[in-house]
Amino acid sequence: MQTGPQPADFADVRATNLAVVLRHLRMNAPCSRADIAAATGLNKATVSSLVADLIERRLVRETGMTERRIGRPATMLVLDGSPYAAVGMEVNADYMTVVAVDLAGRKLLSWRRAFAGSSANPGQAAASIAALAKRAVGKVEKEGRRTLGLTVGVPGLVGADGIVRLAPNLRWHDVDLRSALRKALGDPPYPIEVENDANLAVLAEQRYGGFAETGNLIYLTGEIGIGAGIISEGRLMRGERGFAGEFGHLLVDPSGPVCGCGRRGCLEALAGVGALVARTLPDAATSSPTELEPEVEEVVRRAKAGDPKVLDALAETGKHLGHGVATVANLLNPEVVVLGGYFVQLAPWLIPAAEAELRARSIAPEAGGTRLVASTLELGAAATGGAARVLDTIDSGRLPTP
Ligand SMILES: [Zn+2]
Numbered sequence: 330m331q332t333g334p335q336p337a338d339f340a341d342v343r344a345t346n347l348a349v350v351l352r353h354l355r356m357n358a359p360c361s362r363a364d365i366a367a368a369t370g371l372n373k374a375t376v377s378s379l380v381a382d383l384i385e386r387r388l389v390r391e392t393g394m395t396e397r398r399i400g401r402p403a404t405m406l407v408l409d410g411s412p413y414a415a416v417g418m419e420v421n422a423d424y425m426t427v428v429a430v431d432l433a434g435r436k437l438l439s440w441r442r443a444f445a446g447s448s449a450n451p452g453q454a455a456a457s458i459a460a461l462a463k464r465a466v467g468k469v470e471k472e473g474r475r476t477l478g479l480t481v482g483v484p485g486l487v488g489a490d491g492i493v494r495l496a497p498n499l500r501w502h503d504v505d506l507r508s509a510l511r512k513a514l515g516d517p518p519y520p521i522e523v524e525n526d527a528n529l530a531v532l533a534e535q536r537y538g539g540f541a542e543t544g545n546l547i548y549l550t551g552e553i554g555i556g557a558g559i560i561s562e563g564r565l566m567r568g569e570r571g572f573a574g575e576f577g578h579l580l581v582d583p584s585g586p587v588c589g590c591g592r593r594g595c596l597e598a599l600a601g602v603g604a605l606v607a608r609t610l611p612d613a614a615t616s617s618p619t620e621l622e623p624e625v626e627e628v629v630r631r632a633k634a635g636d637p638k639v640l641d642a643l644a645e646t647g648k649h650l651g652h653g654v655a656t657v658a659n660l661l662n663p664e665v666v667v668l669g670g671y672f673v674q675l676a677p678w679l680i681p682a683a684e685a686e687l688r689a690r691s692i693a694p695e696a697g698g699t700r701l702v703a704s705t706l707e708l709g710a711a712a713t714g715g716a717a718r719v720l721d722t723i724d725s726g727r728l729p730t731p
Contacts, residue, residue, distance in 0.1 A: 417715020426709030459513030480715035482526035529714030531558025551672025651686025
């Protein structure tokens with residue numbers, strides 16, 4: 330009869346313990362080997378062996394001795410990770426963003442490009458996404474860093490297989506973006522993932538925003554569409570096939586305008602940024618979605634100047650948004666709903682109307698404690714979340730080989 334762990338189990342335990350040490354250092358560095366042993370319950374010999382492994386992989390480095398400590402001075406450890414880069418991208422109907430961070434979360438680059446997402450066909454779009462990814466990967470690798478992974482956020486339904494089932498505002502059906510990128514990037518040695526953009530953005534809020542301790546958090550993308558990334562009781566809510574969070578397609582007005590999905594009266598057809606621009610700037614020369622940014626800036630300029638038509642349009646948009654938020658608040662009772670994307674600039678005008686509607690439509694007193702706030706992350710939160718997602722896989726024990 331066989332006793333003791335199988336080799337595979339042993340490798341699993343070691344990977345888990347390496348991840349435990351790495352996470353402890355991420356939260357508490359600088360600390361000594363003895364600190365890690367005391368905090369994690371691993372014995373000191375095990376910690377020394379794990380740390381030696383992490384140093385060999387250049388994930389951790391030694392940084393001098395303690396001075397103020399009673400007893401023998403100890404060598405302190407910090408996360409290194411400078412030889413590595415995690416890359417995240419966000420694709421929208423009007424722009425793309427790419428972000429690279431090192432293992433300690435320091436931003437290495439953040440680029441934004443205009444992108445005619447609604448008029449490009451999927452093949453052209455994949456080529457544009459791959460070209461920007463290639464430049465970012467090329468830059469970090471030229472600086473001597475190894476790419477740990479690439480995660481791309483897309484506004485739509487994304488299966489676990491990396492296939493974008495539907496992205497109405499990009500007009501995509503069944504686009505195998507992951508395979509297309511893998512091919513366009515020459516079958517690179519790092520993993521490529523494709524994920525819903527709101528799911529990535531809410532992970533970025535949880536990791537880098539003001540809500541690290543918030544277990545019930547919803548992030549709303551404020552683009553032409555409005556997706557929701559939902560963290561409920563500390564976990565990302567993905568649903569059966571990963572399609573949860575299609576906030577923009579809540580029905581709010583059966584006689585409302587036609588949505589990008591082809592149905593009538595969806596929330597995003599009333600409260601998306603495209604709808605807002607059409608409502609506030611009906612005389613705007615262009616309705617091209619590639620020019621949303623200057624149009625949003627114009628809305629903000631007119632709102633600041635007190636233009637009554639623009640203020641009314643913003644209040645109406647906020648009211649629709651609050652209607653949608655109330656529906657979700659009645660279901661999920663979040664602590665915070667974060668407005669992201671273009672909503673950040675518009676938040677001073679949207680939030681008062683949205684909050685009033687949220688309170689009016691919530692069954693719970695005080696809207697169940699749900700607060701509406703603007704994101705502190707810039708445009709491209711989903712790209713940052715894509716990079717965070719790559720770091721999460723390291724934290725969970727999938728370490729790069731030495
Ligand atoms: Zn819709």
